[in-house]
Amino acid sequence: MRLAGSKAPPALGLPFAAHPEDLPMPTRSLALAAAAFALLAAPSPAQTFNGRTASEWVADLAAEDDTTRDYAVWALGQMGERAVRATIRALDDERPRVRRAAAQALARLGALAGEAKDALLARREDADAAVAHAARVALLHVQVDAAQVPALIDELQADDWDCQLAAAEVLAELGPPAAAAARALAGLLTSTDVRLDRTIVHRLERTPPESWNVRAAAARALGSFGPVDGVPIVEALLHCLGNDQWAAREGAAQALVAFPDRAAETAARLIAVLRTDPEWPCRRAAASTLLGIAVAESPALAAVATAMASALKDQDGGVRRIAAEFLGERGGASATTVPALEGLLARPTAKDVMNAANALCKLGPAAPAARSALLQAFVTWKDRDRYDAKEARTAILEALAVVAPDARGEVPELEALLAEREKPKPSVDEARQTAITEAMEQLRAPSRTDRARAMNTIAMLRAQDAIPTLETFLDGDRIATERAMAIQVLMLLDAESIVPRVRPLLDASDPELRRAAAAALAMFSDAESLERTTIVLAEAADVAPKDDLWMLGLMRVSGLAPVMERIASDPREPFGRRWGATTALTCLRVKESAPSVAAMIEAIGKDESLHQSERMQLLAAGLRALVALDPEPHREIFRAHLQSEELEVTEAALHGLAALGDRDALAKRLAESPSERFLLELPAADKRRLESVRLRLSQVKGCTLREVIARLGPALGVTIELSPQVDPKVLDGHFGNYIDFLGFHPSALEILGAMGSMALFSGEPLDPQISSDVIRLVPREAPRDRLRK
16 A cells, blocks of 8 residues: 655755765655654654645545545545544444445555454444445455455455455455465456456546456466466466456466466467557566566577567557567577667657667677667767757667777767776775865855855765865855855864854844854854854744744754744744744753643644644644653643544654553554664663763764764763674765754764664664673664663
8 A cells, every 4th residue: 555755854954965985865765763763853744645634535525526535535545544543433424425435445545444344344234235335345455364365265256346356456465375265266267257357447637547357356366376286377367368358468467477487388378468469558568477487598588589579669668668678688699689679779759769779788799780770879869959868869878888889989979988988997085085176176166156066065075174265264255145054064074163253153144144153053062152042043933934943943952942832832823833843842852841832732632723634733743742851741641642533643642652661552662663663672771871972963964884983982981883794884884864853963872773764874774782881783684682781
């Protein structure tokens, strides 16, 4: 089941830090459930889909028109667990169409809606026949359990098409544990029952089209099982290739990929589908399966290669792509391969040209006859001014480089490509130093854009040599924006020497420059300017939007707590600012703020002016804040919200009880969130010790694990070592951009937790084993002893 994506966290406005071998750094999405941050990092503010909560989508189930109602069913399915409880409540609606649509939505949620079982059982006896039927079908979908296989086999023989379809789909989801159903499923493929011969295609605006066919679902299930002793699965699938319904033929063609040992007898039938089937999904499925089963040693290889060469003329681009991929990988021995790829290379579509060129590139020296065709294609695409022409030319050049490197004298671009490849490659250190030298020179460029680009490069490379030059950018003859950026880069370079020069900038006339100065002084913990720094940041809070308030909290300036309390508790403030301030309180971790947050939670529950979705988000943020601030006096608040209609609120309440040592809550958190095991199992004494030691963000962000260990071990007074199961290369992994989530002064606890998240640390996920004098880092997958004192 696909889940709606989480919103990415806001950046802190600081340039990104990385090592030269990682440039450009790929964008990474943040897993908000990353280890060790569940109590510290604020999750996405909205638990919505397309901007609407589950309750709002449930309201659409009452719509008179089918389209609105169907779209709501689809949207609730997309929301996953977040939609379950609101949808279950809709089963009790007085209107039959709402109850029916709610059951359909729960069916889409599948196993995620397991808690709906009892409610659906009750609705099987609904007075409305359509509701009862929908509940029966939904029950099959939500009970994805191998223990249900006998019942599912019975449903395969039912008189109801929908129940047969549901049973086959669930068996496919179960896979090999449901192999006892193989004979019944194979029977569906050969059955003459005309009820099975229908395909329903569902098209809804803004959603992908979907098709349903019982035989297709049965074929998928058999494909998920693989061979089953005594059951003629392959024969049943081959029989289904002749079915009148295209969806059934497609499903059978896809399933045959699970039987590569039968390639000799299945290839001929799949080739026939590839050549003659009128429906492109069937031809594409056949091509894909042939790609999977016709391996180098297969006796069917030659026949498949010939068929794939012909398929390069197929009307469907997907079929042509698969055929080109096959020929590039396995078509070298066929006399038809290169001529066919030359024909694809001459098509007017850039994707075809790239697919052909990539295939010829794989064939390499085995395709010298393609030299002329590649040269002609390059000329053809050289003068085209299309958005994809550059990609096509690049693919052609790559092919020429391996197929016909002797053409370098005829094609200047090929000469340049090969000459560049022939140059000796500088070492990483040499490349880094060259980049730093160039950036240092660019700092003197007349263009502000060029200077800004140079600053980003310096930040990425952590070029300490640039600190004296960047300090000159703090002088008054520079514009405020450039001075502010210089401060941000110097912060990443951990240039504590700038503190005396930055203090006067707290009184600068430009607010951006004042805030940059305050951020630097906050990160370097400058006690002399703390009072003025707090005032500047409080002024920023008065006008900041929600995400900026969150970031102010990450600076961990405790004097901001009263400001955030005021914003969070004021019902006249916009919802977004209240959420941002509450989240900031979570980050500030000032225990004295807990009573204010508890009062806010109570007031929110009574505030009728708030939209339902806003109320839920503020409640969740408030509960998370209490967990971080002082959970002990607020046990009853957590208990009161355990049965909330919104999953986000329930999870926050559960987390609070787990933090208080509630065994049931802790067990559930451990079962549902294995990535948080490090934090949840950590003994209190170890937790306090690890929370008491902090580094600066600049000492972690963009640094390698080796560098972080060199700072963190001495600060804790322990030895940090890798277990033998960990690849030593992991020491070169670095902490990336999302480490900003930990604030300006991440604790040892947070830093160790970051090692378990690929979103925060680019090495393999690691878990710490804690003892009094050694912290051992073990791979996440390895068996672990419980964390101990």
